[in-house]
Amino acid sequence: MIRLSGKAITKRYGATRALDGLDLDIASGEIVGIAGPNGAGKSTLTRMLAGEETADSGEITLTRGDTVVDEVWRRVAVVHQEPHIWPNMTVEQNLAVGREGRWFGDITPEPVSAKAVLERLGIAGFAHHELADLSLAVQQRVEIARAMLSDADVYLFDEPNSALTEEESEALFATMAELAGSGKIVLLITHRLNDFVRCCQRILVLRDGRIRCEIRGAEISETSIAAQLTPAETAEREALPASARTAPKADGAPLLKLQSCSDRFGAFRDISLDLAPGRVLALSGVEGSGARELAQAMGAFRPFRDRSGQTFTTLDQASVAYLAASRRDTVFRNLSVGDNLASRLAGRSLGRLPPFIDPAKIDALAARAIKRYRVKTGGSHAPITSLSGGNQQKVVLGAAMEQGTDIIVIEEPTRGVDISSKADIYELLRDFAAQGRAVVVFCTEVQEIFDVADDVVVLSHGRIVGRVDMAGIATIPELADLLASYEAV
Amino acid sequence: MAQSSSSLLGNQRVLNSLRTLGLALAIVLIAVIVQSQRPAFLSPENLLTLVRSMVALGMVACAQMLVILLGEIDLSVGAVYGLAATVTATLWLGGGSLPFTVPLLVALAAGLAMALVAGGINGFLTVRAGLPSFITTLGIMNVADGTSLLIGNATTFTPAYNDPLPPEWELDFFHGLGGALMRFDIPVETLWLVAAFILFWILRHRTVFGFRLLAMGGNPEAARVARLPLKKYKYAVFLLSSLMAGIAGILDFSYVGSVGPTQSSALSFQVIAAVVIGGASLNGGRGTIVGTLLGVVLLAMLNNGLALLGVGSFVQLLFIGLVTIAAVWLDLVSQKLIRSAGQRAARSGEAA
Numbered sequence: 001m002i003r004l005s006g007k008a009i010t011k012r013y014g015a016t017r018a019l020d021g022l023d024l025d026i027a028s029g030e031i032v033g034i035a036g037p038n039g040a041g042k043s044t045l046t047r048m049l050a051g052e053e054t055a056d057s058g059e060i061t062l063t064r065g066d067t068v069v070d071e072v073w074r075r076v077a078v079v080h081q082e083p084h085i086w087p088n089m090t091v092e093q094n095l096a097v098g099r100e101g102r103w104f105g106d107i108t109p110e111p112v113s114a115k116a117v118l119e120r121l122g123i124a125g126f127a128h129h130e131l132a133d134l135s136l137a138v139q140q141r142v143e144i145a146r147a148m149l150s151d152a153d154v155y156l157f158d159e160p161n162s163a164l165t166e167e168e169s170e171a172l173f174a175t176m177a178e179l180a181g182s183g184k185i186v187l188l189i190t191h192r193l194n195d196f197v198r199c200c201q202r203i204l205v206l207r208d209g210r211i212r213c214e215i216r217g218a219e220i221s222e223t224s225i226a227a228q229l230t231p232a233e234t235a236e237r238e239a240l241p242a243s244a245r246t247a248p249k250a251d252g253a254p255l256l257k258l259q260s261c262s263d264r265f266g267a268f269r270d271i272s273l274d275l276a277p278g279r280v281l282a283l284s285g286v287e288g289s290g291a292r293e294l295a296q297a298m299g300a301f302r303p304f305r306d307r308s309g310q311t312f313t314t315l316d317q318a319s320v321a322y323l324a325a326s327r328r329d330t331v332f333r334n335l336s337v338g339d340n341l342a343s344r345l346a347g348r349s350l351g352r353l354p355p356f357i358d359p360a361k362i363d364a365l366a367a368r369a370i371k372r373y374r375v376k377t378g379g380s381h382a383p384i385t386s387l388s389g390g391n392q393q394k395v396v397l398g399a400a401m402e403q404g405t406d407i408i409v410i411e412e413p414t415r416g417v418d419i420s421s422k423a424d425i426y427e428l429l430r431d432f433a434a435q436g437r438a439v440v441v442f443c444t445e446v447q448e449i450f451d452v453a454d455d456v457v458v459l460s461h462g463r464i465v466g467r468v469d470m471a472g473i474a475t476i477p478e479l480a481d482l483l484a485s486y487e488a489v
Numbered sequence: 490m491a492q493s494s495s496s497l498l499g500n501q502r503v504l505n506s507l508r509t510l511g512l513a514l515a516i517v518l519i520a521v522i523v524q525s526q527r528p529a530f531l532s533p534e535n536l537l538t539l540v541r542s543m544v545a546l547g548m549v550a551c552a553q554m555l556v557i558l559l560g561e562i563d564l565s566v567g568a569v570y571g572l573a574a575t576v577t578a579t580l581w582l583g584g585g586s587l588p589f590t591v592p593l594l595v596a597l598a599a600g601l602a603m604a605l606v607a608g609g610i611n612g613f614l615t616v617r618a619g620l621p622s623f624i625t626t627l628g629i630m631n632v633a634d635g636t637s638l639l640i641g642n643a644t645t646f647t648p649a650y651n652d653p654l655p656p657e658w659e660l661d662f663f664h665g666l667g668g669a670l671m672r673f674d675i676p677v678e679t680l681w682l683v684a685a686f687i688l689f690w691i692l693r694h695r696t697v698f699g700f701r702l703l704a705m706g707g708n709p710e711a712a713r714v715a716r717l718p719l720k721k722y723k724y725a726v727f728l729l730s731s732l733m734a735g736i737a738g739i740l741d742f743s744y745v746g747s748v749g750p751t752q753s754s755a756l757s758f759q760v761i762a763a764v765v766i767g768g769a770s771l772n773g774g775r776g777t778i779v780g781t782l783l784g785v786v787l788l789a790m791l792n793n794g795l796a797l798l799g800v801g802s803f804v805q806l807l808f809i810g811l812v813t814i815a816a817v818w819l820d821l822v823s824q825k826l827i828r829s830a831g832q833r834a835a836r837s838g839e840a841a
Contacts, residue, residue, distance in 0.1 A: 080714070084711035
């Protein structure tokens with residue numbers, strides 16, 4: 001019997017209380033979900049369990065039977081939201097780091113268990129590939145594999161499946177259930193409410209640094225959790241069916257025409273589609289289907305190849321802004337909120353005499369943008385890192401929209417973003433499209449497609465296998481079934 | 490079969506050996522060109538000269554590669570190379586600014602200790618004070634050069650003609666360290682190079698130390714989260730680097746038979762060029778011992794070959810600069826090609 005407990009844990013950063021009298025009592029054998037809006041203290045709790053922070057008062061203790069474990073973090077394995085892995089090493093080497101075993105010889109992980117874990121996660125074929133060559137989804141699974149291979153008592157999964165498809169997530173949840181079944185403590189932190197419903201027996205809702213309520217067993221549902229997270233707002237949004245909010249089909253010439261285009265590296269083939277103005281197009285498909293790569297190509301981030309073998313980018317036809325999936329690749333962490341908003345601009349928008357910039361003009365621009373893109377911040381001079389993930393994403397999106405391009409392409413627009421920011425981001429995207437421009441999103445969640453898209457293009461094995469007009473879709477399950485049926489072909 | 494050539498391309502070992510092969514081909518190419526013009530190139534005498542010229546470069550480069558693998562750099566090696574030899578010479582032979590002399594063994598220990606002190610300071614300033622190692626070691630390079638000049642008083646020391654003459658056994662022992670000739674006139678120094686190469690190969694490729702250096706250089710943040718001893722390892726590589734520079738300095742002193750004030754920065758930059766030509770990345774996380782050795786061979790061969798061809802030393806310098814840039818550029822291009830092949834292989838594996 002393992003027990004993780006804590007009483008009145010407090011942690012302050014300057015004036016803000018990240019944790020404010022948090023009580024914990026978790027026993028082995030169950031999967032416990034930890035829900036909460038951004039800034040509720042989830043990441044502080046994570047860092048504390050991982051031993052990267054110590055509490056100001058109160059202490060987290062771990063007991064195994066009657067013995068109290070000394071250094072709790074030694075018995076905690078964390079799957080981080082952003083994988084903490086080594087891009088310059090092979091998958092196998094990644095598993096061995098930190099637990100090499102012996103000091104001399106060829107360093108490899110313990111072969112039998114490593115192979116078993118890699119096979120179960122479906123990445124055994126990549127054992128000798130370097131991680132830099134592999135997709136984010138594989139990298140995330142390597143992070144999971146590292147945790148699985150550690151002999152811990154507590155397994156903490158922080159957004160473990162943000163880059164995984166439905167099927168891969170399902171396999172992960174099965175693995176987590178097995179861990180819990182073998183007498184370990186399993187904790188899950190995620191923004192996807194559906195995942196809580198699918199795998200948790202108990203959910204702790206964290207708000208303002210303490211546990212506000214606990215939802216158990218049969219009471220767990222997306223609505224019950226959402227109600228606890230942001231009580232007033234969500235209820236009304238829930239009711240809106242996709243068919244009621246999709247944009248009417250505008251006339252106007254397509255902003256982008258693709259005819260039998262393929263990828264240089266074979267990620268997709270034979271792509272023909274028109275990007276109509278005023279619409280939000282979602283690209284859907286599992287990792288490796290080519291959907292993500294198609295989004296990158298539409299964002300002019302990788303070249304297309306047309307039928308005759310000529311390479312071109314979408315910039316030849318229209319102006320395009322592209323935003324990558326990971327905020328690590330979109331946020332300038334060394335700059336302020338205002339500078340981030342101005343980061344994609346040049347010329348007259350930054351000053352009266354172009355190559356020179358005018359700080360006052362940037363300030364005015366930033367103040368306007370902060371309001372327009374609904375960024376919650378202390379001001380345009382606040383460091384971008386002081387913002388929550390959702391607000392950082394709004395800044396990134398705002399910076400791209402300020403460019404005034406015809407098309408915005410964004411991968412996973414709400415990765416690691418809380419519910420209320422999600423709704424804002426979807427609205428910003430739709431407003432952008434409504435100005436006669438177009439938005440392309442690559443989504444991994446059905447919910448997201450349902451919330452934001454007007455059209456869906458489904459890819460499988462590099463080809464388009466289905467097109468959906470969201471005007472004909474009334475509920476999420478209906479959409480999920482439809483997408484699954486296309487992908488099964 | 491699933492094990493097609495494309496899936497093999499994703500395998501990291503295959504990729505690495507392809508790159509090493511390219512470097513080896515470049516070396517063969519240079520050898521063929523020089524040999525076709527100057528038949529003396531492959532003569533035993535010239536090959537001995539060639540190997541001899543690689544000793545200091547090779548020994549220091551092996552250790553420098555570990556520093557670079559960790560994402561740091563050590564510019565002070567050239568100065569430490571000179572410092573260790575000067576300290577040893579002054580203490581042993583007298584005649585510098587020090588008013589006393591000590592026996593050879595004590596002087597040798599002091600020379601190496603001086604090198605270790607320099608390495609320790611490099612480590613301390615980089616790890617504890619958090620200065621970029623580029624600045625730290627640039628500073629220590631000048632400090633070490635200045636110390637050499639102060640201690641040695643810019644004198645040239647020659648043990649065999651020193652007054653008073655050191656005891657016979659000391660002279661023999663010192664000469665035996667690196668300068669004595671073995672069978673076929675091979676100098677003892679080359680044994681040190683071979684030993685250093687083997688030891689560093691084991692350290693880099695067959696110990697947890699080397700494995701963790703690779704990890705720490707590739708992603709320091711993940712290494713910190715995995716609680717790898719990053720600070721200790723940084724100290725270790727700076728100490729190793731300085732120690733090898735010190736040993737190389739003393740060995741060259743032994744071989745040449747004299748040591749005087751030198752412009753030491755040249756060695757530092759040759760060493761770094763060799764490591765980078767050998768495929769190491771200055772961003773950390775990439776670098777092998779075999780590659781480094783090939784980089785050393787390439788540089789030494791260019792120096793030697795250009796001299797044989799009768800190219801003036803001014804033009805030689807220009808040539809070596811261009812070749813360094815070209816080699817690293819070629820490596821980058823081939824790496825890119827290989828990488829995209831690897832990604833393609835990974836993707837086809839994923840789809841299957």
